[in-house]
Amino acid sequence: MATLAAADVTPDAAQLLRWALSDAFVITRRNLLVWLRVPAYIVFTIVQPVIFVLLFRYVFGGAIRVATPGGYVSYLMPGIIGQTAAFACFATAIALAVEAQAGVIDRLRSLPMARSAVLLGRLMADGVRMLITILVILAVGYAVGFRFQNGVLPAIGMVVLAEAFGVTICCVACFIGLVIKDQEAVQAFGLIWLFPLTFVSSAFVPIQSMPDWMQAFANNQPITLVINAMRALALGNQPGAPPLNPNLWEAIVWLAGILIVFGPLAVRAYRRVS
Numbered sequence: 001m002a003t004l005a006a007a008d009v010t011p012d013a014a015q016l017l018r019w020a021l022s023d024a025f026v027i028t029r030r031n032l033l034v035w036l037r038v039p040a041y042i043v044f045t046i047v048q049p050v051i052f053v054l055l056f057r058y059v060f061g062g063a064i065r066v067a068t069p070g071g072y073v074s075y076l077m078p079g080i081i082g083q084t085a086a087f088a089c090f091a092t093a094i095a096l097a098v099e100a101q102a103g104v105i106d107r108l109r110s111l112p113m114a115r116s117a118v119l120l121g122r123l124m125a126d127g128v129r130m131l132i133t134i135l136v137i138l139a140v141g142y143a144v145g146f147r148f149q150n151g152v153l154p155a156i157g158m159v160v161l162a163e164a165f166g167v168t169i170c171c172v173a174c175f176i177g178l179v180i181k182d183q184e185a186v187q188a189f190g191l192i193w194l195f196p197l198t199f200v201s202s203a204f205v206p207i208q209s210m211p212d213w214m215q216a217f218a219n220n221q222p223i224t225l226v227i228n229a230m231r232a233l234a235l236g237n238q239p240g241a242p243p244l245n246p247n248l249w250e251a252i253v254w255l256a257g258i259l260i261v262f263g264p265l266a267v268r269a270y271r272r273v274s
Contacts, residue, residue, distance in 0.1 A: 020114035027108075027121025028128070031095070035129055041091065045133050049084040050140050056080070056204060057144045064205055069235060070147060077141040078158065078230040079203030081134055082223060085166030086198055088130045089173030090190050092122060096177035097186045100273045105178075119174055119270055123167055130166045134159060150236030158233040161251070165226045168255045169194075171262045178269035197223050202231075222254040 035041045053076070061072040068075040099105050108118050138146075138159075148155040173190070180186050200214060201207075201224040207215050218224055228247040 016114075020116050020120070023113040023117035024120040024124060026113075027117050028124040031122060031125035032128060034095075035125070045088065045091065045129055046136055049080060049087075049133060049137050052083070053077075053080050053137060053140050053144065060204075066206060068231075069149060070145070073141070073145045074147070074149070074235055075206075075231070076204065077138070077146040078234050079201075079227050080141070081137055081158075081162050082165065082227040082230060083198050083203055084133055084137060085130055085162045086169050086194060086223065088126055088133070088166050089169045089194070090187065091129075092126050092170040093173035093177035093180075093186045093190060094183050096122065096174055097181050097183050100178055100181045101183075105270070105273050115271075119266060122174065123170055126170050127163060127167050131159075131163060134162055148234055150232075150234060154233040154236065158230045161226065161230055161233065161248075164255055165251075168258050171259060171266055174266035175262050175269050178266065178273055181273070197221060201227060203227050222251070222258070225251040225254055 035045075056076050057073055061076070064072050066072055066075040096105075099108075105118060109115065148158075176189060177186050180189065200210075200218050201221060202218065203223065207218045207224070210218055225247040229251045232247070
């Protein structure tokens with residue numbers, strides 16, 4: 001009787017949360033193992049941003065004038081890190097599209113595991129992958145002349161903001177990948193919406209150099225706000241230099257709004273995958 005009574009006890013919220021996190025960690029480990037065992041993933045996530053750093057630093061850097069202390073490399077690195085965090089969503093969308101098309105998600109949903117584990121595990125794995133890539137890029141940046149000029153805590157804050165930005169964009173990618181469910185179509189669609197947002201921003205050039213009609217958009221879109229905040233955290237305001245607008249609260253509001261919209265949409269798309 002005692003055994004039956006124990007079996008009838010409903011798990012409390014804390015126990016359900018522990019089970020869900022345990023399942024999510026298992027999926028995270030699975031996704032990271034896939035990343036480590038497929039060289040193309042490593043090339044895309046690490047080598048490509050390093051090439052961007054070197055190209056912009058040595059090919060375009062001499063032609064782009066900025067008033068940022070430390071020169072163009074100091075202006076560039078927060079933009080490269082923001083771009084890398086955003087582009088991490090390509091792998092997220094493609095992986096979910098492939099798994100949805102191949103029926104892997106259906107098999108995972110049939111297992112005795114938390115329904116949230118698949119999406120949460122994907123986001124956690126992408127967050128780990130993103131952090132490793134950002135740290136590699138920072139090491140390359142230091143090798144080509146970049147330096148944090150605002151202290152240790154703001155530097156950590158810049159990395160945390162980049163992570164939050166990347167995970168937020170990955171939520172959008174989860175929705176796109178689960179709705180489209182085709183690798184080539186997902187990749188093409190990512191180029192359509194993400195490339196213009198990234199390049200029509202303050203990531204690589206001062207917005208003042210753009211046409212007036214483009215400045216209005218570039219100044220108020222989320223990637224610009226996040227990168228400006230990252231740049232302010234990394235460099236601070238230096239004597240004799242133009243003040244940096246941190247845009248931190250505006251960036252946080254944008255990220256929260258994107259999560260509020262696309263988080264439920266991604267969950268709904270995941271439930272409807274068949």
